[in-house]
Amino acid sequence: xxxxxxxxxxxxxxxxxxxxxxxxxxxxxxxxxxxxxxxxxxxxxxxxxxxxxxxxxxxxxxxxxxxxxxxxxxxxxxxxxxxxxxxxxxxxxxxxxxxxxxxxxxxxxxxxxxxxxxxxxxxxxxxxxxxxxxxxxxxxxxxxxxxxxxxxxxxxxxxxxxxxxxxxxxxxxxxxxxxxxxxxxxxxxxxxxxxxxxxxxxxxxxxxxxxxxxxxxxxxxxxxxxxxxxxxxxxxxxxxxxxxxxxxxxxxxxxxxxxxxxxxxxxxxxxxxxxxxxxxxxxxxxxxxxxxxxxxxxxxxxxxxxxxxxxxxxxxxxxxxxxxxxxxxxxxxxxxxxxxxxxxxxxxxxxxxxxxxxxxxxxxxxxxxxxxxxxxxxxxxxxxxxxxxxxxxxxxxxxxxxxxxxxxxxxxxxxxxxxxxxxxxxxxxxxxxxxxxxxxxxxxxxxxxxxxxxxxxxxxxxxxxxxxxxxxxxxxxxxxxxxxxxxxxxxxxxxxxxxxxxxxxxxxxxxxxxxxxxxxxxxxxxxxxxxxxxxxxxxxxxxxxxxxxxxxxxxxxxxxxxxxxxxxxxxxxxxxxxxxxxxxxxxxxxxxxxxxxxxxxxxxxxxxxxxxxxxxxxxxxxxxxxxxxxxxxxxxxxxxxxxxxxxxxxxxxxxxxxxxx
Numbered sequence: 001x002x003x004x005x006x007x008x009x010x011x012x013x014x015x016x017x018x019x020x021x022x023x024x025x026x027x028x029x030x031x032x033x034x035x036x037x038x039x040x041x042x043x044x045x046x047x048x049x050x051x052x053x054x055x056x057x058x059x060x061x062x063x064x065x066x067x068x069x070x071x072x073x074x075x076x077x078x079x080x081x082x083x084x085x086x087x088x089x090x091x092x093x094x095x096x097x098x099x100x101x102x103x104x105x106x107x108x109x110x111x112x113x114x115x116x117x118x119x120x121x122x123x124x125x126x127x128x129x130x131x132x133x134x135x136x137x138x139x140x141x142x143x144x145x146x147x148x149x150x151x152x153x154x155x156x157x158x159x160x161x162x163x164x165x166x167x168x169x170x171x172x173x174x175x176x177x178x179x180x181x182x183x184x185x186x187x188x189x190x191x192x193x194x195x196x197x198x199x200x201x202x203x204x205x206x207x208x209x210x211x212x213x214x215x216x217x218x219x220x221x222x223x224x225x226x227x228x229x230x231x232x233x234x235x236x237x238x239x240x241x242x243x244x245x246x247x248x249x250x251x252x253x254x255x256x257x258x259x260x261x262x263x264x265x266x267x268x269x270x271x272x273x274x275x276x277x278x279x280x281x282x283x284x285x286x287x288x289x290x291x292x293x294x295x296x297x298x299x300x301x302x303x304x305x306x307x308x309x310x311x312x313x314x315x316x317x318x319x320x321x322x323x324x325x326x327x328x329x330x331x332x333x334x335x336x337x338x339x340x341x342x343x344x345x346x347x348x349x350x351x352x353x354x355x356x357x358x359x360x361x362x363x364x365x366x367x368x369x370x371x372x373x374x375x376x377x378x379x380x381x382x383x384x385x386x387x388x389x390x391x392x393x394x395x396x397x398x399x400x401x402x403x404x405x406x407x408x409x410x411x412x413x414x415x416x417x418x419x420x421x422x423x424x425x426x427x428x429x430x431x432x433x434x435x436x437x438x439x440x441x442x443x444x445x446x447x448x449x450x451x452x453x454x455x456x457x458x459x460x461x462x463x464x465x466x467x468x469x470x471x472x473x474x475x476x477x478x479x480x481x482x483x484x485x486x487x488x489x490x491x492x493x494x495x496x497x498x499x500x501x502x503x504x505x506x507x508x509x510x511x512x513x514x515x516x517x518x519x520x521x522x523x524x525x526x527x528x529x530x531x532x533x534x535x536x537x538x539x540x541x542x543x544x545x546x547x548x549x550x551x552x553x554x555x556x557x558x559x560x561x562x563x564x565x566x567x568x569x570x571x572x573x574x575x576x577x578x579x580x581x582x583x584x585x586x587x588x589x590x591x592x593x594x595x596x597x598x599x600x601x602x603x604x605x606x607x608x609x610x611x612x613x614x615x616x617x618x619x620x621x622x623x624x625x626x627x628x629x630x631x632x633x634x635x636x637x638x639x640x641x642x643x644x645x646x647x648x649x650x651x652x653x654x655x656x657x658x659x660x661x
Contacts, residue, residue, distance in 0.1 A: 027086070027218070027234040030104060030210040031056060033067040034193055035236050047238070048206060050090060052275040052292075053150055053230060054239045055206030058194030065193045069106065069186040072212075077187035079106075079116065080214040081180060084156040086222070086233045088209035091120065091146040100126075101203045104210060105196045109188045112197065116184065118155070119201065120145065125164060127155060131181045140164045140172055152209065152231040156217040165219050168228035209235050270295050302587035303641075303660040308609075308622055311642065312655035314356050317347050319628075320646035320653055324370035325635045328379060328401060333637065334359065336381060337646065337653065338367035346370070346383065348408065354639060356655065360407055362399065365389050373424030375431045381408050382433065384419035394418070396435060414451070425476035427483050427505055434485070450510075474500070474524030479533055479560060485510055486535060488521035496520035496543040502567070514566050519553055525581035529590055529612060533560040535567055536592060538578035551577040551600045557592075557618070571617040576605055582632035586641060586658060592618050595629040595645065603628040603649050624656070 034042060034056075044063015045056055058065055069077075087103060105117035114135065117128040123146070127138040143166065145151050154165040160179035165171040193210065194203035211218070211234045222231040267288070268279055275292035285301035318341035325335045333351035345363040349356040366386040373380050379401035388394050396419045400411035418438035425432055434450040474486040483505040489498050500518040503510035520540035527534050535558045542550040555575040558567040573594070580595035590612035596605050607626045610618035628649030635642055641658040 025214045025216070028072055028212040028214070029234045029236065030191060030193060030212065031207065031239075032234075032236045033071060033191070034065050035238055049276050050206060051150060052273050052277065052290075053090075053208060055088075055090060055208040056193075056239070057206055058203050061192070061195035061198055061202055065195070066190050066197070068109075069189045069191060072191075073186050077185050078182075079184040079186050081182045082158045082215055084154055084213045084216065084218040085118065086152065086154050086209055086211040086213065086218050086231075087118075087207070088150065088152040088230060088232075088235070089145070089205050089207050090148065090150045091205040092148055100201050101205075102192075102194065102196050102201045103203060103207070104194065105192045106186065106189050107192060107197055109190050114196065115186070115189055117196070122146065125153075125155075127157075127162065129180065130184065131178055136176070136178060138162055138174060138176060140174065143172075150208070150229045152222075152229060154217070154219050154222075156219065158217070163217075165223070168219075168223035168225060168231060171219065208239055209233065267295050305586050305589060305591070305611075305621075306659045306661045308624065308643070308656045309659055310654065311657040312355050314349070314644070314653045314655060316646075316651050316653055317341065317344050317361065318651050319648050320630065320651075321367065321648055322369040322631050323633050323644065323646050323653070324372050324381075325633050325644075326372035326381075331406065333635065335633075335644070336370040336372070336383075338369050338383065339364065340366055340648075342366075342387075342389075348381075351637060354637075362408065364397075368419060369421045371422035371424055371433070373431065373433060380411065382422045382424075382435075384422055384435065385416065386418050386420070386438070396422075423474075423476055423485070425483070425485075436487075438490075474521075475526045477526040477533070484513065486524045486526070488524050488537065489518065490520050490522055490540065491543070495545055496541055500524075500537065516558065516567065522579045523581055525583050525592070527583035527590075527592075534558065534570065535560075536581045536583070538581050538594065539575065540577045540579055540597070549600070551598050555581070555594065573610065573618065576600075579629070580631045582634055582643075584634040584641075584643075586660065591621075593624075593632045593634075593643065595632050596626065597629050597648065607632070607645065626654075 034045060042064050044058060044060035044065045046059050047054055048057050089103070100119050100121045103118040103120065106115045107113065108115065114128060115130045119126045119128070123142055123144055125140040125143045129136050143164065145153070145166070151167055153167070156163045156165070157180050160176045161173065162176055163171040163173040194207065195201060209232065213233065218233055222233050225231045267281070268274070270290040270293060272292045274290045277290045279288045279290065279295060281288065286297055287299040288295040289298050316337050316339055318339045320337045320339055322338040323335055325333070327333050335349045335356060337347045337349070339346040342363055342365050344361040346361070346367045347358060348360040348362065350359040362383070364383050364385055365388065368384045368386050371382045373382070380398055382398045383396060385396045394415060394417055395413040396416040397410065398412040398414065399408035402409045414435065416435055416437055419435055420438045421436040423434045430452065432450055432452055474488040476483070476485050478484065485503045487501045487503070489500045490496060492498050496519050498518065499515040500521045501515045502513045504513040516537070518537050518539055519542045521537050522540045523538040525536040537556055539553050539555045542553050552574065554572040555578045556569055557571045557573070559570040561568045575594055576596040577598040578594050579597050582593050584591050591609055593609045594607055596607045597603065599605055604625070604627050606623040607629050608620050609622040609624065611621045613619050626645055626647070628647045629645050630648045631646045633644050635644070643656045643658065644653055646653045
C-alpha cells in the first residue's frame with residue numbers, strides 16, 4: 001500500500017516544494033491560522049496570561065476561530081494516515097468543566113458531520129474520526145489534566161495504533177478496533193478551534209499550542225525537556241513574549257489580559273512560575289505585578305496615619321534595654337528582647353495569631369542589645385552582654401538558627417568588655433560584624449572590634465587593627481559607592497560632651513571622615529528622604545567635669561552636604577535623655593519617633609512622633625506616654641503597621657497599632 005503522504009502536498013510554513021517528501025515534514029500550527037499577522041483583535045478569541053504563560057481562550061464558537069482545511073491541504077484532500085498532534089493547555093478543576101469540551105474539530109462545511117475531533121471530559125480524552133461511514137471513538141482513560149496547571153500532551157496515530165504521552169511521561173498506548181483511514185477526505189471541510197461550531201462543548205481552558213505533525217510521532221522531537229509541562233514544538237510568536245511597551249500614545253496591537261488574584265491577608269507566592277501575574281491586595285487596596293521574584297507595586301492607595309492605639313502589653317522576663325525584630329524565611333516574624341536579669345534570660349518572641357508569643361529563652365547577662373545578621377544562607381543572632389557570666393568571664397555570644405530544631409543554638413563566644421552593641425554590614429560582598437566595648441576596668445576608651453565573617457572559616461575572625469570606636473556603635477550606611485560607619489560616643493570617664501566619629505571605608509579599612517560634637521550620644525539613626533541623606537543623634541545627657549547633669553537637651557538631625565562633603569546641622573529637637581530614634585514611612589509620609597527616657601525627675605514622660613513637613617523639617621504630631629523608654633521598633637504584618645517600645649524600668653513592652661485612613 002502506498003502511503004497517502006506520498007500522494008499529497010500538505011501546506012506547511014514554509015511551503016514544501018517537493019510533493020513527495022515523506023520525512024522531516026514541518027509542523028502545522030493550528031493556532032497561527034486564527035491569529036492574524038497584523039495582531040488586531042479576533043472575534044471570539046482572548047489572550048490571557050496565567051502562571052507566567054500566555055494562551056488563547058475561546059470566548060465564542062461563532063467568531064473567527066476557524067479556517068478552511070484547504071489552507072493546509074493542496075493538490076490532495078486527504079488527511080495524513082500517520083501523524084501526531086501536540087497540545088499545550090490549561091484546564092480548570094474538573095468540578096468546573098462541562099461534561100464534554102472540544103479542543104478542536106473538523107466539520108463538513110455544509111453540515112454538522114464531524115470528520116475529526118478531540119474532546120475532553122473529566123478524566124478522559126476522546127479521539128473521534130470518520131471511517132468508512134462510521135464514527136470511530138477512541139477513549140484514553142485516567143488522564144488527569146483538569147488540575148488548573150499547564151500540561152503538554154502528544155497524541156500519535158499510526159495505522160491501528162494510537163498513543164498518548166502527557167508531560168513527556170511514559171506513553172499510554174491503545175490498539176484501534178479499525179485502523180485510521182488512509183483516505184479521510186478533507187474537501188469542503190473546516191477546522192474549528194475550541195468548539196464544535198456551537199456553544200455546547202465550548203472549550204473553557206487556555207490553549208497555548210495546537211500543532212499537527214504529519215508523518216511522525218512528535219514525542220522524540222520535544223522529549224525529554226527541562227520543562228515537560230510546557231514542551232514546545234510550535235507556539236505562535238504572540239504567545240511567546242510579553243507585549244512590547246507602546247511608544248507614546250500607541251495602543252497594544254493585541255488585546256492582552258492576565259489572571260488577577262484577589263486575596264486577603266499576605267501576598268501569594270511570587271516565583272518564575274507566577275511571573276507576569278497581577279495580585280490585587282484588597283486589604284491595603286493595592287495592585288501588584290510579579291516580576292518573577294518580588295511583587296512590584298503598580299497602584300497603591302496611600303495610607304495616612306490617623307491615630308495610635310494600644311494593641312498588646314507584652315510581659316517580658318525583666319526590664320528591656322533593646323529589641324531586634326527580624327523575619328526568618330518560611331518561619332515568620334520574630335523579636336528578640338535584651339533583658340536585664342540572667343534568669344530566665346532574654347526572650348525571643350514569635351508573631352502568631354496577631355500577637356507576639358514567647359518562643360525561646362536564652363541566658364544572658366544584663367543584655368544590652370541583639371543583632372540579627374546572615375552570612376550566605378546561615379542565620380545568626382548576636383547578644384551584647386554587659387556583665388560577667390557565672391564563670392566570671394566577660395563574653396558576648398553569637399547564636400545560629402538551627403533549621404532542624406527551629407531554635408537558636410550556641411555558635412560562638414567572643415571576649416568583650418562591658419559590651420553595649422553589635423552592628424552587622426556588608427562591604428564588597430563580605431560580611432562584617434562589629435562589637436562596641438564600653439570600658440575595660442576603669443578605662444572608658446576601650447577599643448571596639450570588627451570581625452569578618454569569612455565564608456571559608458567556621459567562626460568570625462577579628463580583623464586588625466581594631467578601631468577605637470569607643471563606646472557605642474551607631475549605624476552603617478552607604479552613599480553612592482562609599483561605605484560609612486557612624487559611632488555614638490557616650491562617656492569618656494570625665495564628660496559626656498565628646499565628639500562622635502564618622503568613618504569611611506577606604507583601602508580595605510575604616511578611616512576617620514568627620515566628627516560631630518555630641519552629649520552622651522546613645523544612638524544614630526540614618527535615613528533617606530528622596531536623594532537627601534540624614535543622621536539623627538540621640539543625646540542622653542550633658543554631664544560636665546563639675547558633676548552637673550542636664551537631661552533636657554537637644555538631639556540633632558544632620559544632613560549630608562555633597563558639595564562640602566560633610567554633615568551639616570539641619571534641625572535641633574528638644575528631647576529628654578533620648579536613647580533611641582526610629583525612622584519609618586507610612587504611605588507617602590515620613591516619621592521619626594524618639595525614645596525619651598528621663599527628664600531629671602521622672603521616667604514617666606512622653607515620647608514623641610515627628611512627621612516630615614519638607615521645608616519645616618520634622619514637626620511633632622503624636623505624644624505617646626512611656627515609662628523609662630529605651631527603644632522603638634516599627635514592623636508590619638498582613639494586618640497592618642505597628643510600633644513597639646521597650647522599658648528599662650518595668651517588665652512590659654507595649655505594642656501600638658498605627659491606625660490609618
